[in-house]
Amino acid sequence: MAFIGKTSVRDNIRLSETPKYPVFRELYTKQKKAVWFPEELNIQQDVLDYKSLTPTEKDLFDSAVGYFASSELLVQNVLGNGFFPVLTDPYAKMSFSTQMFMENIHSDFFEIILNSFDMDRRKVYNITLEDKLLMEKQELIVRAVDRITYGKADPDTLEGKKQILTSILLNNIIQEGLFFYSAFAHFFAMKDTGKMKNVVSGVELILIDESLHLQNGIEAILTIVEENPQIVDDYHFVENIRQTIIDAVELELNYLKTKFGGTTIFGVSYNELEKYMKYIADRRLVELGFDPQFGIDQNPLKFLQKEDVKKLTNFFEVSSTEYTNF
Amino acid sequence: MQRIVIKRDGTVERFQMKKLVDAIFALLEGLDLPDDYEIVFKVAKELDLKIPEKVTTEELDYLVLKAIEHLIPKNFIYDTLATRQLLKIINRRIDKRFNSFKEYLNYAVEEKLLKPELLNFDLENLENAIDYKRDYNLDYFGLSTLKDRYLMKDRNFETIEKPQWFFMRVAMGIGNTEDEVIKIYNKLSNLEYLHSTPTLFNSGTLTNQYSSCYVNVIDDSLDSIMDKAKETAFLAKYAGGVGTDVTRIRATGSKIHSLNAKSSGIIPFIKIFDTIVNAIQQGGRRRSSQVMYLQPWHLDVEAFLDLRETTGNPYFRTPSLNTALWMPDELMRRIKEGEPIYLFDPAECPKLVTAWGEEFKKEYEKCIEKAEKGELNLWKKIDSRDFYKKYLFKLAKTGHPWLTFKDRHNEKNPCPQYSVINSSNLCTEISIPNSPESTAVCTLASVNLAKHIKEDKSDFDWDKLKDTLETMVVALDNILDKNFYPSEESRKNTMDLRPIGIGVMGFHEALIKLGIPYDSEKAVETARKIAKFMRDITYTKSEELAKERGAFPHYYQAKYDYPPRRNAVLLAVAPTASISIIAGTSSSIDNYFSNIFSRDTLSGKFIVINKPLMQQLEEKGLWSEELAEKIKAHQGSIQYIEELEGKIDKSLYKTAYEVSPFRQIDIAAAFQEYIDQAVSKSLYIEEDLRDKMEEIYMYAWEKGLKSTYYCFIDKTVKGEKYTMNVNKRGERRGFGLARKEEKQLEKELEEIERQAREKYGDEVVEAVKSGNIEGCPTDPLLAKICPSCE
Numbered sequence A: 001m002a003f004i005g006k007t008s009v010r011d012n013i014r015l016s017e018t019p020k021y022p023v024f025r026e027l028y029t030k031q032k033k034a035v036w037f038p039e040e041l042n043i044q045q046d047v048l049d050y051k052s053l054t055p056t057e058k059d060l061f062d063s064a065v066g067y068f069a070s071s072e073l074l075v076q077n078v079l080g081n082g083f084f085p086v087l088t089d090p091y092a093k094m095s096f097s098t099q100m101f102m103e104n105i106h107s108d109f110f111e112i113i114l115n116s117f118d119m120d121r122r123k124v125y126n127i128t129l130e131d132k133l134l135m136e137k138q139e140l141i142v143r144a145v146d147r148i149t150y151g152k153a154d155p156d157t158l159e160g161k162k163q164i165l166t167s168i169l170l171n172n173i174i175q176e177g178l179f180f181y182s183a184f185a186h187f188f189a190m191k192d193t194g195k196m197k198n199v200v201s202g203v204e205l206i207l208i209d210e211s212l213h214l215q216n217g218i219e220a221i222l223t224i225v226e227e228n229p230q231i232v233d234d235y236h237f238v239e240n241i242r243q244t245i246i247d248a249v250e251l252e253l254n255y256l257k258t259k260f261g262g263t264t265i266f267g268v269s270y271n272e273l274e275k276y277m278k279y280i281a282d283r284r285l286v287e288l289g290f291d292p293q294f295g296i297d298q299n300p301l302k303f304l305q306k307e308d309v310k311k312l313t314n315f316f317e318v319s320s321t322e323y324t325n326f
Numbered sequence B: 001m002q003r004i005v006i007k008r009d010g011t012v013e014r015f016q017m018k019k020l021v022d023a024i025f026a027l028l029e030g031l032d033l034p035d036d037y038e039i040v041f042k043v044a045k046e047l048d049l050k051i052p053e054k055v056t057t058e059e060l061d062y063l064v065l066k067a068i069e070h071l072i073p074k075n076f077i078y079d080t081l082a083t084r085q086l087l088k089i090i091n092r093r094i095d096k097r098f099n100s101f102k103e104y105l106n107y108a109v110e111e112k113l114l115k116p117e118l119l120n121f122d123l124e125n126l127e128n129a130i131d132y133k134r135d136y137n138l139d140y141f142g143l144s145t146l147k148d149r150y151l152m153k154d155r156n157f158e159t160i161e162k163p164q165w166f167f168m169r170v171a172m173g174i175g176n177t178e179d180e181v182i183k184i185y186n187k188l189s190n191l192e193y194l195h196s197t198p199t200l201f202n203s204g205t206l207t208n209q210y211s212s213c214y215v216n217v218i219d220d221s222l223d224s225i226m227d228k229a230k231e232t233a234f235l236a237k238y239a240g241g242v243g244t245d246v247t248r249i250r251a252t253g254s255k256i257h258s259l260n261a262k263s264s265g266i267i268p269f270i271k272i273f274d275t276i277v278n279a280i281q282q283g284g285r286r287r288s289s290q291v292m293y294l295q296p297w298h299l300d301v302e303a304f305l306d307l308r309e310t311t312g313n314p315y316f317r318t319p320s321l322n323t324a325l326w327m328p329d330e331l332m333r334r335i336k337e338g339e340p341i342y343l344f345d346p347a348e349c350p351k352l353v354t355a356w357g358e359e360f361k362k363e364y365e366k367c368i369e370k371a372e373k374g375e376l377n378l379w380k381k382i383d384s385r386d387f388y389k390k391y392l393f394k395l396a397k398t399g400h401p402w403l404t405f406k407d408r409h410n411e412k413n414p415c416p417q418y419s420v421i422n423s424s425n426l427c428t429e430i431s432i433p434n435s436p437e438s439t440a441v442c443t444l445a446s447v448n449l450a451k452h453i454k455e456d457k458s459d460f461d462w463d464k465l466k467d468t469l470e471t472m473v474v475a476l477d478n479i480l481d482k483n484f485y486p487s488e489e490s491r492k493n494t495m496d497l498r499p500i501g502i503g504v505m506g507f508h509e510a511l512i513k514l515g516i517p518y519d520s521e522k523a524v525e526t527a528r529k530i531a532k533f534m535r536d537i538t539y540t541k542s543e544e545l546a547k548e549r550g551a552f553p554h555y556y557q558a559k560y561d562y563p564p565r566r567n568a569v570l571l572a573v574a575p576t577a578s579i580s581i582i583a584g585t586s587s588s589i590d591n592y593f594s595n596i597f598s599r600d601t602l603s604g605k606f607i608v609i610n611k612p613l614m615q616q617l618e619e620k621g622l623w624s625e626e627l628a629e630k631i632k633a634h635q636g637s638i639q640y641i642e643e644l645e646g647k648i649d650k651s652l653y654k655t656a657y658e659v660s661p662f663r664q665i666d667i668a669a670a671f672q673e674y675i676d677q678a679v680s681k682s683l684y685i686e687e688d689l690r691d692k693m694e695e696i697y698m699y700a701w702e703k704g705l706k707s708t709y710y711c712f713i714d715k716t717v718k719g720e721k722y723t724m725n726v727n728k729r730g731e732r733r734g735f736g737l738a739r740k741e742e743k744q745l746e747k748e749l750e751e752i753e754r755q756a757r758e759k760y761g762d763e764v765v766e767a768v769k770s771g772n773i774e775g776c777p778t779d780p781l782l783a784k785i786c787p788s789c790e
């Protein structure tokens, strides 16, 4: 049976020792090990920090929190309403439902932030409706996905497969792998200046999760393409996919430009972020088999090096993100 | 892009890169560098990207700092540069306010930040002793930490203390005479030893609280619980860590006669302390913390193991508290031999609380007999192996409770006539007799072993080490009489026993300098030799002090067969988490965590590089950016980097997880042989060895450790490598397949060619296709078939 298709509820309920797609067993296990709970972090500790942020810093923080808070369950919706029902492989289902579970945790985490800092709930959740550029980012995904959910795309036809592939691209690659990564940088810049450390410890955990969700997406897309080589015969479709990614970068850059303008926030300037986004986008393109578009092979945000090496926490000072679940 | 600088007075000027470049060159002054241009060029390149259109002068200083900081992992020179830039930022602002150390002191006394008595010293004399060049002893992480948290701030949180002023102010709060002050200043500013964080924070200030740790005991009564809650709140307020023994509190279901009701056990009471600590943690420079100690025969022990779980009923969870087990030998023996463990209610078996060793065994067996005869109301028999397994699982999962050994602590108790030792402290290195009426207090300092190596690196500089250790004994003993005691119980304990705790840091760095691998028998011998030396020197000094100042008062009230000394206990090896950062060395007796790693602290996140490794590689001309990337890609390990094979002694630079946990224990045990209090030892366990945890902790007990501390297990899931390229696609080509499908492209090209021929005729098209035209065609249609446009 193909990776996506129509199945009965009786199908695909048996795990095999030799799964057809072993990578999803691996991704399921990795996600399982990464599970964490917001209660492990002491968000309350950052309240004084939050109060001492300058207006521009606060605005950036609020927007980043708002964007995540109103996107986490959207990511879950896309998977739940559109993708999960057409998955045919039991391990792939486990991997993607674990991702859906993790989005709960993320939502919950931002909910705790919202409550701890006494943020305006309406404003936070409405930011993707009221900020024109943020809305555009989210609309890009919503428009395309709403067209195909609830069985509107037939996974047994080539057209349906292309639609489903596109929705995963928008969700797991563009939303989680581009837009989220942009906001990650804002959070890590905060920690680099010694601010909001416990919140950012949580975001570090989210980064681990999202990098796994990104892999879920890449694996799903590569698998669909491998099983249906006709997809890449359609040159226009392929070009479209590539263009969608590049357009998304453009959208993100517009947003960053208005946020950062000609100044720095948390020690970061627009120029650096532009290069960073292009660097991330190139990597997404390469991961999907495209040639890079921008030719940037070094991450200009050097403080992100700190996310790449082993970490030792001073336990009495900052919530630790290094304990494993089992 | 035209950039502008907004100056401090509000005026605007055009941004000039040249000015900035000159300033960076100025930072390099005095450093003999082969290629300073390249260094400045790299920084300027980083900066160009960072500087926005509008920038203030202050921001510019900060961006220069950040630009340099980001280059630190590439070469050690950037660490020096960043340190100098940060110094420049600190000094410039202070110089605007104070012309001298004396002016600063006067201001700080007036503002009620420092004690007025400091002004009684001959300030001229002290000012002359200050050597600003010693700022260069600090590395960037150390200086950042100092600036962020240790240097004195005014009421508006502006830094008003230069690093050397800080060392001198700390020394002035400790020394009794100017000679003592200068001696202490010299040692501190050369990073030869450092006092613990509370001393560095508060020495010479009106807060006046020098101690790191308090250890109290809660009795089995509501009165006592509430009294200790209040005591804990005050101890925590002054940034002390508190260790608390809760073993006496009766278990769940135990009868309360005065109410004719049943007790709800220890957990709800522990929860009270969780709330207190959490309330006091808000806004502190260092989070106050508490650890609860329980002997594992207590009937509520199973719920105790779950306190740090993050799921389940929040009323039975204590996220702000730490927990530890105070484990008697008899229980370890039962675990080892697979005999069952019995759990009891301390209200019914009160003797178990203070009995230890053979006496505990006898009492425990008596309780078992009673239980089996049906004479006890509350008891439970459990499988000891299951319990041990479950306990270690919790330790790996939640980091708690730590494992400490009741009988090891008590058999070395120098003052058994005073009291038993009821528990250890927050970092498990304290071992001082205490009771509900007497709260143990310990004031700590740690010698930096890496600064006590002979010039030729042949051996430790034993004379210098002796001198430092003697200075430390005097300094710590001085502190006991200057210290503020937040409770009567804590004053009493100190005035009876005068305990101090001298520990170490930089052990691994020292080993590297001496060419001894940490994971070797030689390292164990070295540990033993150092510990014995520390014991001999400090005891002799304390005995000398006793002649001058008298022995600890309890000594005269009891009969002990050792000569009078000033302090009941003198040695304790603390984790030195923060002060080893200031000293820029490996912490405590631990191995370097990794050769490159990041550290999360209250001051933010920093990249730490194993400096001795970097220096050695640089000396041999092996250091390069590519190598740095390779080490990063290997998670900080150099063991599998082929190009270093045979070039350096790799075994010197194992990461913490690469050192056998059994060796880690051997080294701690070697120190423990001579350390009169305890050695706080975290264990680093490679995930593959996780199945051996039972064996590892059994070994720790058998080797005679008094305490273990955190258990780190290497986590295998990491985030996407942010700055390195990872190919997730593998061999698959994904959309790359599309480009190989050129048929479609060809078809499109044919179509274009057809249209072009229609429009321009065959001649033009042929000319374009063969490239025989001048320049490329501007027509989009023709451009698509032009070979040089492709």
Ligand SMILES: [Fe+2]
Binding pocket: A072, A075, A102, A103, A106, A206, A210
């Ligand atoms: Fe998420």
Ligand SMILES: [Fe+2]
Binding pocket: A075, A099, A103, A176, A209, A210, A213
């Ligand atoms: Fe996600």
